[in-house]
Structures are given as structure tokens and as C-alpha cells.
Amino acid sequence: MRIGVVKESVAGEKRVAMTPEVAKKLTGKGFSLLLEQGAGEAAHYHDDQYRAVGVELVDRKAALDADIVMMVRKADLDDVAAMHAGAIYIAHLELCEAEEIIPAMLAKGIRPIAMEKIPRISRAQSMDALSSQSNIAGYRCVIEAAAQYKRFIPMMMTSAGSSKPARVVILGVGVAGLQAIATARRLGGDVYAYDIRPETKEQIESLGAKAIELDIGESGSGEGGYAKELSDEAKALQQQLLANELAKAHIIITTALIPCRPAPVLIQEDVVKRMREGSVIIDLAAANGGNCPLTEKHKVVEKHGVILIGYTNYPSMMASDASAFYANNLFNLLGIMVDEGEQGPVLKDLDEDEITKAALITTTD
Amino acid sequence: MRIGVVKESVAGEKRVAMTPEVAKKLTGKGFSLLLEQGAGEAAHYHDDQYRAVGVELVDRKAALDADIVMMVRKADLDDVAAMHAGAIYIAHLELCEAEEIIPAMLAKGIRPIAMEKIPRISRAQSMDALSSQSNIAGYRCVIEAAAQYKRFIPMMMTSAGSSKPARVVILGVGVAGLQAIATARRLGGDVYAYDIRPETKEQIESLGAKAIELDIGESGSGEGGYAKELSDEAKALQQQLLANELAKAHIIITTALIPCRPAPVLIQEDVVKRMREGSVIIDLAAANGGNCPLTEKHKVVEKHGVILIGYTNYPSMMASDASAFYANNLFNLLGIMVDEGEQGPVLKDLDEDEITKAALITTTD
Amino acid sequence: MMEISANVQAIAYLVSAILFILALKGLTHPASARRGNYLAMAGMAIAIVATLMGSEVRSYGFILAGVVVGGVIGTVIAMRIQMTAMPQLVAALHSFVGMAAVLVAIGTFLNKQADGLLNGVLMGELSAGIIIGAITFSGSVIAFGKLQGIISGRPVQFKGQHLLNALLAIATIGFAVHFALTESTVSLAIMTLLAFILGFTLIIPIGGADMPVIVSMLNSYSGWAAAATGFTLQNNLLIIVGALVGFSGAILSLIMCRAMNRSIFNVVFGGFGTAAVEGDGVADAAQKGVKSAAIEDAIYWMEDANKVIIIPGYGMAVAQAQHSMKELMEQLEARGVEVKFAIHPVAGRMPGHMNVLLAEADIPYENVVEMDEINPEFATADVVLVVGANDVVNPAAKDDPTSPIYGMPVLDAGKAHHVFVIKRSMRPGYSGIENRLYYQDNTSLIFGDAKDVSEGMVNQLKGAAH
Amino acid sequence: MMEISANVQAIAYLVSAILFILALKGLTHPASARRGNYLAMAGMAIAIVATLMGSEVRSYGFILAGVVVGGVIGTVIAMRIQMTAMPQLVAALHSFVGMAAVLVAIGTFLNKQADGLLNGVLMGELSAGIIIGAITFSGSVIAFGKLQGIISGRPVQFKGQHLLNALLAIATIGFAVHFALTESTVSLAIMTLLAFILGFTLIIPIGGADMPVIVSMLNSYSGWAAAATGFTLQNNLLIIVGALVGFSGAILSLIMCRAMNRSIFNVVFGGFGTAAVEGDGVADAAQKGVKSAAIEDAIYWMEDANKVIIIPGYGMAVAQAQHSMKELMEQLEARGVEVKFAIHPVAGRMPGHMNVLLAEADIPYENVVEMDEINPEFATADVVLVVGANDVVNPAAKDDPTSPIYGMPVLDAGKAHHVFVIKRSMRPGYSGIENRLYYQDNTSLIFGDAKDVSEGMVNQLKGAAH
Amino acid sequence: MPETLVALYIFVLSCFIGYWVIWGVTPSLHTPLIALTNAISGIVIVGALLVTGLEGVGTTAEIIGFFAVLLASINVFGGFLVTNRMLAMFNKKKR
């Protein structure tokens, strides 16, 4: 069975869906691997490293013509054209955004598997790319905040004056939020965090940070560990109660997301105005409209003296590790997709396992 | 007595020699302050904040015409022309570099005080801008390394794979080196450090890092806490012994400096070749020729898959805190330069105090 | 047999008493425990020989018969009995002491009566011996029954139980007084009978979980019985040893109650709000048949271990116990124990949760090991200490296809010699399912907050160093 | 006076003995210490009254005189004496007990001789009483002299000192044996004299620093003397109390030696390699006249303090003691003590050195205070604990213009009620200059590695909670 | 002092010793300690010997004494042996 991996189509994406390490494990299992030349370059994985573990370096066309095509993010229409019918295509499909790729694939008989549809069950944790990449985003965004912040994050008492610890507020305590808390605490920040799901309080404290508790009259716990959207009154109340906490903050990191819904507005312009000059807001929800209306997708802007960061692809900034984690996720997923046959691996019925069943896209609803 | 502060002349310099907080303390002491408009903007200190504490906002000319002119770094020749004879000029003068400013000033009867000449005695510690800015550089360069490094610095065991902690090696354990150790440890790096002064071993361990000990046959302790230059044999031996330690490193931060001498070469090209793809070298000595010959001043370059960072002005990246610390240093220095008179502060004989005596430049040798 | 003078006998008795004291002291620390037992044996041998060689003992027939038969029976039982049946055996042996004390007192009564040496004080002392002995006997029989499973281990409580006991006690004492005043053998008989009944009614209400304390308490009673016998016989050795056993037994019961967080009062007078005092977890656990352990038990196995593997989980994070973990590691390493931290990839609530915390506590990276690497090592670990982890050590993931975590790789904690789990209750972890590891034979649960418990461990280890 | 029977007296004595035991137990904890003293007083009162009411005491004149005069003297001395002179006073009182024991023994000898009741055993017991009493007496006199400064506190050592003592001891015992065998009063006199000399030669070589232990040791001797008197008088109370005091005094000496890290053997037989055992720092400090303290002393003042300020310095970093600092803080806070960390801007070896480490140990930012903010608070602090800091608390910076650190602002540690400094030796810090703070009256140094010492403190505090 | 008073003295003093002797026992030694004290309380055998061995004691008393000796002996022998077996498990490192 041939697996093809190509360079990412999305602009600025440095990750790659395969690392030499994983490639070695896959060839060991009997897969033959095709990699577009230079696909790993941006993540510091070089062609000769791949070649050394038995990967065939080919041009993009050839790689796309494999039985299983693996990418980090969605392909473009040209790519679809180069794939053959019956092929399996695995990537982070960004399904909620308006999409023409999926219909094109389905029309051609290509079977797309969406990494973001992997269910959040214990067994699937090792395939859960959403988690593995969120984790990286949570770490990396704090590094970014530290780089943009023109002061010390830790407390520092010196003979040339003292710096108070930066007050860091994390909004939304999912996987990324937790890792952001951990990283900000490591750097010595005075860290506060808030989430609408009440069970997060204990988690926040389990990292030594302080939980902000607001009484907004309803809980935000939804299904499968995700949050649900709040009522309009609750939203307003939340914004109002948060305002004072946020105005005192020097670094705010927002990660509040509700799947396939616009991100909730948590930081209003008023609050930004009240913040100290030089403060930093990192909006991890920028891709979904942002938790702060002032952030601009993909960009760093300064408004009212506050630096607003709207980057949308933090994992790509850590392309080496992010690729390694993603490739591991794919490897674990392949593990439940195939049986070991005599002439190498044989594909199973993807509807048999609840994980592949959930991730396989069959309709465009 | 009028103090003038202007926007920095050196390109890319974001610091400012005065903060609103210090301005307030100075006006309280009877100084009148003149600030070039927008001088603090890049460090997030705004004109209205200065105005609020009694600073007069003027154009550059007017500010330069004060009795004491304070800057972070050296002025240019136009500035010298705008100053008046008998004025005192305080800044970091970068004396060791070829310089035309000092003779011009001395010729005009301006009295320059070099911040880097403040002696390293306990009493002068609060005026020691070299320390206060090195400290910032040490912190900041690690943040930069983390930003450039495409992997996790901390150890991370996850269901999508594990990241080993980044092996961070710090070369040169002065003020900047120590703070770099502390910051890298905070981020979870596996930190090793090396210096030629043997007393640093205990200091390295006092921050929880591991000391690299090499037997190069001579000690590098010089006068006043500074290092002295090694003999050629010792240099060669050092490079050779260090090579294996360095080749294993994922992040190297070099801070080895010998005052007014080219920086010692500690990382040879060979070593860079042996390092893992994507590793990062931060060369804090880039301005003095660099501890690694491959680094390029002011730039980030990638060579042999290793990212080499040659930035020379880290404090400026933390302009808010760096300015605050620097301004505090100046304030403390002014404290020993003037007596309180009836009509405000009166300048003392600068030769009376060992500190001002050491810092005042009178000849161009 | 060579006869010794009363003075020599007295000195021998003193030596014997000293040996017993040193023996008990020896038993307080593992290092000296075996020596302690030997000292006690020596003490007993000296006491018996000195008695036999004394001038009072003249006929040896029955004595020899008794000792030989008793010795053989005792030896055989002691050699044959299974380790797990030890508590029962000890209870049974107690009953013998109690009965022996009763018999000795009655024998003494008969002898003194024959010699016309009875007086009030003596009869009072005799009665004390009989009553305490009888209570010890029947109480121990009940304890034996409960431990052996002949009698239900459940606390048998009934209305008016305390009133009944009080009435019985008063009646017993009443007949004792009557006997002392009148020498009435009938009173003596009734008193003895009542005492037997009292022993029964005192112990029957007490639940099986409290039996260890009760056995210790009965031990104390048997000491008092011996001391009372000493008074009647004016034998100082019996008095010393009796008081020693009596008091130390009482203290031991107290210590055991404290360790179990029970009130001694409730245990001894069984059934005073039994359930109320117990911690949530302990009660729950006992009910479910899970073994709970004290900090000391874990320390006992850890301090001499070759390898201890610590498995931290979300509970360690909640308790912020990472700093104590570091200290625990240092203390154990100082004793030559190899300590490793086994990190499950999904331990905690975020990727790398444990790594962050262990790094904060400055635990060297070398001691922190991934699941795949450590799993083969569990079989060679003497002790696994699970600190607030649950799902990540749940064997159901491997062998129960119906479990929601089936298929997730887990840490093979259960393969170690001893597994100690620190958690606060029997509540499940994130996935909400029961953990079969807790019911394994080699697993004990230490209930409590992870920080408190691990600090307790560190304390114990530091204390032990003195 | 109403007379009581021997039996009643015996019971009274027993009660008195029990009271003494409980009294000593009471003195082991501050909470029960005062009650302990009252129990002992009661015990003594009962003992005296029971004795006076017994059948043996017939004439009261001399007794009354002795008690009244002695009582007045004792009371006056005890009320007048300065707190600082307590050790001397106790030593002086010991000498009285010793002398009293000698006198009682001689008196008994005279009485028994008059009644013709002398025998070998009795005279042996008498000799023991006299010898121990005499050694106690002259030894205590020397101890008193050393403590009072009449005799030089320096250890007086001379060649053959141990041989001399051994010879003296043998000779004393020889005359005692001769006396017991022959009733020779000459032997008695020589023996007594030799015993007095022995007390002198035993104590004179011992240095002033060890005097507290010696006082405790002499205390033990006085107990043995009392016990010996009890044997001669066949008075069980004297035996019990004497043995009690004798043994507990010996144990206390041992405990004190351990706390000072001295070998009891060296102390008691003064001059066996005195210097070798002492730590570098301690010896040095003693020489320089600096007060050194034990962990317990610091705990004693900290655990009940309202406010404790901790000043960390480079030494804390070197020892990596930050985690113990956190624990110390928690332990103290649990006792209602307010704990703050005072950070000097140049503490350590890099800017923010202390901040990094305290943050690593998770010490809340609220508890970490800058110099300018905390300096006014020192005057209201009960205890300042300086952990491996030196230059930053050196008052020379403020008042000694010749000092190289003159002009640097420093932490006003010395203004607190009590200052405890943890460091390893008398070596100076970074700037290489002496620190006058250490010589202040309210300052004590605790020598040792900062981590070891602070862990010791945490241990103590945890232990005390039990 | 009359014997009874002596007995009282000795009893009281022994109680104090009993009070102190086992404080600080390692919890893992609780059970062996119970076993040992149990064995030690077999000291009633001394009483049994005295009752049984007395000259001219009646048969009733002798038989009673015999049983007392028997029971106490079981306790003594069984108790020490059991304690020994328990303690034998305490060789931890030498497994």
C-alpha cells in the first residue's frame, strides 16, 4: 500500500505530515512511502533523512497518486485532480469553513478522513491531532506573548528597580489554554484563568494558577468536553464581569472556541482602552472571528497602545515538533485502519471502528 | 538645572533615557526637564504621561541645549553641535569602538560621562547600567531562542509522542549568562553552562543548572570581575574540549566578552555542522565579532541547518523595562552628582566621588 | 531438682522482668525485633526455671504433663498455621491465657482455703483475677470466631446493649464482694459465670474491622489478669510482667486506633456511632473489600526497596504535591533506593501536565521515564506508588473490551510487588469507571490528599533517620 | 504532731513518687511545664510531711531550724538571682544536694554505729552515697566557678589527667572497701576526701562551653547519691526519686550532647580530643564570641511569633534551599505566623536571583517584598531568619565609611527581636568583609548548610504538630 | 513494708514502664508486637506452676493446675513461635 505525502498547499504552513522517524516505522510495517521533494524542509526534516529510511522522493503528482494521501491541512483543487478514485485522503479538513474541496473529492470517489472529527475518547487520544496541535499552540502563544511584551514577565527585584510580575489572564481553558497557563507560570507570570465550564477551576489550580470565578447564571459545559454557546444575557453578563479582571491584565491569551460557531466575544474595545500601554493580547480564536473584535486575523496590530496578535497557525511556528506529533497521530490512526496481510497491510472496513467511522466524511452536510 | 532627553540617534534603538516615573522624582528634586517630543513612544511611554509629571515637551534642539543631556546610547555629530559648552552628557558611549563623537565633545568643552565606566563596586551597583541592561539581554535572548526554536524547550510526554527537553548550553556566565540560565531553566530546558572564571561553577549550580568543567590549564579571572584574554594554547584547548558538549546542544547562548577585545571564538564551524537541524545559536557577543564566526551582526541566518542569531540590542526589544531600569540608573547617578542647593540642585565636583571620577571622560586615549 | 533460695529466685525474677521490658522495647523497631523475641524467650525460660527450682514447687508430675502436652500443641499449631490466619491464632491464644488465669485463681483459692489462709484482700485479688481472666477468655473466643469467620464480622448491635453490659458488670462485682466477705463458693461460681458472659456481650457488638484493636485490647486484659494473679500469689514477677503487658497492650490499642483514625472509646465499648467517625474513603473501601493502609506501611516497604516507581496523576496536580514528591525521592535515594517517575502520556488534564509539575519541583529529567520505556520495569519494582492517578493504571484498558478506555495503553503498575495508591476516596477518575487495580492482592490504598500523605511519608522517613 | 502508720507513709511516698514522675513528664512540653513544676512541689510536700509524721522522726528542733533557715536562704536567692545567672545558681544548688547526701550518709553512719546496726552491705551503700555525693559537691563547685567566671572557662588539660582520675577513683573505692570491711573511720575520712578531690579533677578539665551538659550530668550524680541514701535508709521513695533523677539526668545530658553534636563520652571525661569533634564554624564562632544556636532555638521563637521575615541570600541559592523555604513558610503560616520574604536588590549573584528561585518554589508573589517596602517592618518582626545572606544585611554599609560596601542600602535585619542566621561558617560573603550583625546581642548563628538547616526546621515544626 | 504494699509499688512502677515501652513502635510491627505480648502474658504459667506444684495440694487443685499449665504452655510455646515466624517475614532486602 502506497502512502503519499506532499508539501502543504496553505500559505505559510511549515509543517509536514510525515517525519523520518514515523516513515521508518511505516516502512517497517510494509507500507511504501512517496514524499514530494523538499516537503519537510521548512520543518527541518531533510530529503536525505527521509531517503535514509526508505522513502521514495518524487514530484508532487506522483505523491498524490498514492493509495493514501496524508497532509496536515487541506489540499487544493489541483491536488484533488491528481488523486485517484478510491484513494483515502487524511488531513485536518477545516470542515466548518465554507469548502469546495470535500464535494470535489466525494465526487471523484476519494474518501476524505477529517482529523478534527476523531472522537474524544480515551482510546483515540493518541490520534487526536486537535489536542496535539492545540497543546503546541498553547505553549507557543506564550512564547510569542513574551516576545511581543516589552517588559519582564517574571518578578525581578534589582538594584536598578523592580519589575512586578506580568499579570497574565488566560480565557478558555481547553488543551491550549492549560498549556498556556503552564508556560506562563513557568516564565514567572502571575497567572489567572477563566472558562465557562466549571470543572476547569480544579484544572487551573492543578497548574498552580488562580481561577477567575464569575457567576453568570449558567454553565457552559457542552457535549464531549466542548463548550456550548451561551445565551445572549449570559454573554453580556460575562463580558461585564470579566472587564475589570481583564483591564488589570498585562497579557491576555484567549482560546475560547465553540466548534463551528463564531468565537464568543470576551474582550471589548473598552477593556482594551483601559489596559496598560504595551500590554499584549493573543487571540487564539482569531481564525473564528476572534475573542476580541480588534484583533486582525494573521496580523500583529497595535491599538490603543495594546499589541494585538491574530496569528492563526502557532503549531506551524514549531514545525519540527508539531510535525512529529501530527505524524505520530497519523501513524496511530493508520494502525486501526489496516490489517496486516501477507503482501503488506490491507485496508479494513472503515465503518467498523467507531473512530474511523466518525472521521470518515461521506456527505457534505 | 535643566536636564534634556532626546530620542535615540542609533537606528532601531527603542529605549529612552527617561521614564515618566523617574521624571516625577527628578522634578520633585528641583530639576527642570526637557524631552524631545515622542522620545518615549517606542518604549510605550507617551508624551502626555510625561507632561502629566511636569516635563516640558520640546523639539530636539531645545532638549539638547540643556545643562545635562541624557541618552541611552551615543549622540551623533549634529547633536554635539546643538549642545552647549560646559554641558554634561551622560550615555552609554561604546568607547572601545572607533569614535569621533568624544573628541568632538571634548573639543567643544562638553563633559561626557560614560555609563559603562561606572566601577563595579557595591555602592555603584544601583547606577550600573551595564549590569541592568545585561540582565535584560540575558532574559530576552532566551525568549528569542524559544521563538526561533521550532520545538518545545521543556520535556513533554504526550499521547502524540514525547519531546525531550532542549539541551541548552550557556557560554559565559556573567550577568547576562546567569539570567539566561535562569530563564532557560524556567522554560524547562536542560541547562549546562560554562565560563573560564572558576568561581562561576557555584553560581551556575545556585540556579539549578549544571556546570561544564574543562581543564584548560589556566584560569580566566581578570580584574574587577571581568575575564582576561586566554593564551593561544588555552584558547585552542578550550575550543576542542567544548566541541563535544556543544555539538549535543540544541540551543547555545554565548555571552563571552572581554572588555575592549574581540570576543573569543568558542563555537567553530565544525561544531555547527555537527549540531541537530533546527538548533539555535544566540550570539550575544555578535557586536564584538561574535563567539561563533558564522553569526552575522544584527541578523538571523541559517547555516548548516542551524539558526544563528546575531542581534546586538536585546534590551531595546524590552524597551519599556529596559528604559525604566536605565532611567533609574541615571537617577541614582544624578543623586551623587549634585548637592541640594537653595535654588535647586547644584553640581558637585565630579572628581570628588570615585564613581563619577571613573566615569567622566577627559581624554581620548 | 536443685533448689534455689527465695533471694536467688527473686533476683532471677528481676532479671526475667528486665528481659521482658527489653524485649518489648526491641519489638518497636524492625532492626531489633528478632532480638526482642529472643530476649523474651530467655526471660520466660528464666522465669519458669526459677519457679520450678524454688522451694514452693514440690510435685512435678502434672506440671511436666501440662508443659509437654501444651508445648507440643502450641508448637504444632504455631508451625502449621497459615500466615493469613495469624490474627485468629493470636486471639485463640489469648483465650488460653484468660482461662489459665481463671484456673490459677481458682486453684489458688482451693489451696489457700485448704491451708486456711483466706482473707478479704486475697479474695478480692482472686476475684479480680477470675473476672479479668474470664472476660479475656470469652472475649477472645468471640474475637477468634469473628476473625475465623465462624461468627459474622458485622457489628452486632442491639438496643440496651450498654445497659446490659453495665448491669452485668455491676452484678459481677456484687457477687465478687459477696464472695470476698463470705467466702461463698456459690457467689464465686456465679461471679465467674457472669464474667464469662460479660466478655461475650462486650465483644460481640464490635465489627470485624475493629478486631485487630480488640485483639490488642484483650491482650491488655490478659496482662491485667496476670498481674491480679501476681497479687494473689504475691509474686512480683507476675505483677511486673502483668502490668507491663496490661499497660502496653492498652497503649498499643490506642496507637492502633489513632492510626486508623478511630476513637478508642468507640472501639472498646463497641457500637457508639461506629460509622460516624470513619472517613468517607475508609468506610467505603472497607465495604468494597479494598485494603487500606497507613503511611507507615508504605514507608516500611519503600525504605528498604531496591526500586520504587512513582506514578503521578491528576490527583498529584490537584494537590500540588510535586514538591513533596521531590523530597520523597531524595529521602528514598539517600537510602539507596532507585526512584523513577513513570509518566503516562495522558496523565493529568493536558499533554505534559506531569512534566510541567515535576520540572517545577526540580526533579531531574533522568528520573522521569515514559510509559513505553518503564512498562517492562514494573515487574522488577519492589513498590509502585500511585499518586492520584487512576485511569492511567486501570488494567481494564487492557483486558476489558466493554470498558470505555479499552485499547488505551496503560502503566502496568499492578505487576510490582507492592502497590500503594494515594487518593482521597473510592471515587473514579476522569473516565468515571472503577479500577480493578485497587482490588488486587498486592495493592493497598492510602486515603488522603496527595500532598498531606506524601508529606507524611517524607516526615516519617526523616524521623526514621534519627 | 499526729503520727501516721508505716503503711500510710508508704502509700504517701508512692503518691509522692508518682507525682514526681508526672512532673518530669510535664516538663517535656511547654504546655504542661508549669503544671509539672506544681506537681513536683506537691510531691515534695507530701514526702516531707509524710516523713515528719512517720514514727521515726521524734525531735523537731534542728529540723525546724534547718528548714526555716534553708528555706529562707533558698527563697531569697531564687527571687533575687538574675535570669542570666541561672546556670550558676543551678550548679550551686547541686553542690548543696551533694553535700547534703554526704552529711546524711555520715549521720546515718553515726546513728547506726551508735545502735550497733552496721553491716557490710550497709557500709557499702553508705560509701556509695558519700562518694557520689562528694563528687557531686566538688564537681558542682567547679562548675559554678566556671560559669560564674571565678575559674577560667577554658578547658584545663594536662598530661596524665585521665591516669590521675583513674588512680584517684581506684584509691577511693579501695578505701571504701576497707571501710566496709573494717568500719575504720580513718578509711571513711580518706575515702571522703579522695571523693571530693575526684569531683574536682573530673570537672576542672572541661571547657566552659560544655558546662550545661556537665550541670545536667552532675544533676544525674545527685540523683544517684539520693538513691544510694535511699538504700542505706531503706527508704523506697529516695530510691525511686533518686533513680528517676539519676537516669533522666543522664539521658538529658545525652540529649543535650546530641543537640550540640558532641560526644557524651568526651564531655563527661573532658578533654578527649575536644576540638576535633566540633564543627569548623562552631569552634570559630565560639572563639570570636558569636552566639551559636540550634535549630530548636529558632523554632522556639518562630512558632509562636506574630511575624517572621526571611532574608534569603546567595547561600540559599547555593544550597538550593528554596523548596524548604516554601515549606517553612507553610508550616509557620499554619500556626498563624505572618511570613514575608525580604529581597535585597543585589542578593545573590545576578539581578533577580532570589525572585527566580522563590518563584520556582511557588512562593506567592504577595509574600515577597522589596527592600524599601520591608525595611520599616523589621522593628515589628519577632524573628528575622537570614538564610545564607551576608553583605545585604551588613550594618557596616550604613555606619562604617571605611567599609567597601559603605553607602549601599541594606536590610535592617538587626532591628528585629531575634535574628537567626543560617550559614556554614564564619567566612565572609562576596565583599569579603566581616559582618557586625552576627555579634549583636539579639543575633544567633545556626551553622550548617541552608538546605539541611531549613529542612530540619520544617521537620521540627511538623514533629511538634503531633 | 508489707508484701501487699511492695506489690503495689512494683505494680505502679511497672505500669509506667508499660506506658512508655512501646511508644514509637513501627506500624508494621503492630501485629508481631501483639503476638509477643501475648506470648509474654503466658507468664501466668508461673502462677500455674505455683498452684500445681505446691506440696500437698488437693487433686481438684492439681487437675485445675494441670489445665492451667497446659493452656499457658500452649500460649508460651505457640506465642513465641508465631512471633518468630512473623518476624521472619521482615527480611526485606534479602529476598
Next chain:
Amino acid sequence: MPETLVALYIFVLSCFIGYWVIWGVTPSLHTPLIALTNAISGIVIVGALLVTGLEGVGTTAEIIGFFAVLLASINVFGGFLVTNRMLAMFNKKKR
């Protein structure tokens, strides 16, 4: 038992009690504890009383006894008072 043996029993048992009674003493109580045991060792006063008060004792013995009583009394009174004063300093929080 002869008195001497009784005395021996009592002595031995008391030694054990003396051994255990003060373990665990708080270090700050070392000095008061010495003061108290010192006061308690004033129990020799009982001996002194017995020597002095005996009927028909000679003057020498009486005078010797007088001094013994005197010294022991100083010790008893002084000792307890001093202990009391030391303990009075232990009211820390109530300064």
C-alpha cells in the same frame, strides 16, 4: 522478700522510668528541666529528716543532720522557685 531486694526491684524499675520519662523534651525546656530535677533531687531532705529526727541521736549526728536539712532545704525551695521563674518566661505570645 528482704528489704534490700525490694529496694533493688524498685531501683531497677525506677531506672527504666527515668530512662523514658524525658525523651522528647523540647530543647527550650532543657534548662528548666535541669532546674526541676535539681529541685527534685532535694528529696535527700527526707534522708536528712530521718537522720536528724531519730530519737536519741547524738549531737554530732544532730548537727550534721541540721546542716543536711539546711542544704537540702535551700535546694528544695530555691530549686522550685527558680524553675517557676524560668517557666514564667515561656509566655511568648502574651508579651
